[in-house]
Amino acid sequence: MSFEEFRTQELEGWDERAESYECLTARVTTQAIPALLASIRARVGIKVLDICTGPGFAAGAADAIGAIAEGIDFAPSMIATAKKRFPRLNFRVGDALALDAPDASYDAAICNFGVFHFTDPRIALGEAFRVLKPGGRYAFSQWASPKESALFERVFGAILKHADMSRIPPSPDAFAFSDTEKCRQALSTVGFREIEVTPVPSIYHGSADGFWDEFLRFSVRTPIMMRQQTIEAAAAIEAEITAAMAEFEQGGMLAIPMPSFVVSGVMPG
Numbered sequence: 354m355s356f357e358e359f360r361t362q363e364l365e366g367w368d369e370r371a372e373s374y375e376c377l378t379a380r381v382t383t384q385a386i387p388a389l390l391a392s393i394r395a396r397v398g399i400k401v402l403d404i405c406t407g408p409g410f411a412a413g414a415a416d417a418i419g420a421i422a423e424g425i426d427f428a429p430s431m432i433a434t435a436k437k438r439f440p441r442l443n444f445r446v447g448d449a450l451a452l453d454a455p456d457a458s459y460d461a462a463i464c465n466f467g468v469f470h471f472t473d474p475r476i477a478l479g480e481a482f483r484v485l486k487p488g489g490r491y492a493f494s495q496w497a498s499p500k501e502s503a504l505f506e507r508v509f510g511a512i513l514k515h516a517d518m519s520r521i522p523p524s525p526d527a528f529a530f531s532d533t534e535k536c537r538q539a540l541s542t543v544g545f546r547e548i549e550v551t552p553v554p555s556i557y558h559g560s561a562d563g564f565w566d567e568f569l570r571f572s573v574r575t576p577i578m579m580r581q582q583t584i585e586a587a588a589a590i591e592a593e594i595t596a597a598m599a600e601f602e603q604g605g606m607l608a609i610p611m612p613s614f615v616v617s618g619v620m621p622g
C-alpha cells in the first residue's frame with residue numbers, strides 16, 4: 354500500500370505548524386527529552402543527531418549538556434525555526450528514511466515523537482543504525498496506546514465512533530509502535546542490543562476553553578482525518594470530545610494524562 358498522499362499531507366501540515374508548535378505541541382513533546390538524553394547517556398563532546406528535530410528542542414537540550422548536536426527534519430519551516438532558536442547548531446532539511454550522513458558518523462541519535470509519522474519506520478530505524486558508530490546509542494519516544502492514554506482514548510474513541518475512516522488516505526498505524534514489545538523486536542531486528550524502555554508520564558496542559566480547536570493545531574494526523582468527514586460527523590466528534598474533557602478541568606485549565614515512553618538500543622561493537 355502506498356502512503357505517499359499521507360506523507361505529502363503530513364509534510365504540508367508540519368510545515369504550517371512551525372510557528373505555533375512551541376507554545377502547543379512542544380509543551381508535551383519536550384517532557385520526553387530528559388528520558389531520551391538519559392537513554393543515550395548524553396554527555397560533553399559526543400556527536401548527536403536529532404532526527405525529526407522540529408523546532409530543535411531535543412538538539413538544543415543535548416547542546417546544553419555539552420554534546421555536539423545537529424538536527425534534521427523534512428519540513429523546511431521547522432528547520433528555519435530551529436535555526437532561529439538555536440543559531441549555533443547545525444540544522445538541515447533531510448529525510449529520516451534516507452539520512453544524508455555517512456555510515457558510522459554519530460555517537461548517538463534521537464527521535465522525539467517521529468517514528469509513527471514515517472511511511473516505513475523500519476527503514477528509518479535502519480538508517481539510524483547505519484549512521485551510528487559501534488557502541489553508539491539510539492533512542493526514540495512514542496505515545497502510549499489509546500487504552501493506556503486518557504487523551505487518546507477519548508479523542509480516538511469519538512473519531513472511530515462517528516468518522517467514516519474509508520474517506521481517509523491510507524496511512525501507517527499511528528499506534529503500531531505503542532506496544533513496547535514490538536518496539537523491542539523492531540530495534541532488535543535492525544541489530545540494536547541492550548534495549549531499554551523508560552516510561553514518561555507526559556501530561557497535556559491547556560485551557561479548558563477550545564480544547565478541540567487546540568488539538569487540531571497540536572497534531573497533523575487528526576486534522577487530516579477530520580477534513581474528510583461530513584459536517585454532521587465532525588460536529589458529533591467535537592461534541593463528544595468536548596464533553597469528555599470536562600472530567601480533566603480544574604480552575605479553567607485541563608491536565609490530561611497522555612503518557613509516552615522512550616525506547617533505546619546500542620549498536621554492537
Ligand SMILES: C[S@@+](CC[C@H](N)C(=O)[O-])C[C@H]1O[C@@H](n2cnc3c(N)ncnc32)[C@H](O)[C@@H]1O
Binds near residue numbers: 364367378405447467
Ligand atoms: C511530532 S513532531 C516532533 C518534533 C520534535 N522532535 C519535538 O521534540 O517536538 C514530528 C516531526 O517529524 C517530522 N517528520 C515527519 N516525517 C519525517 C521524515 N520522513 N523525515 C524527517 N522529518 C520528518 C515533522 O516535520 C515534524 O517536525
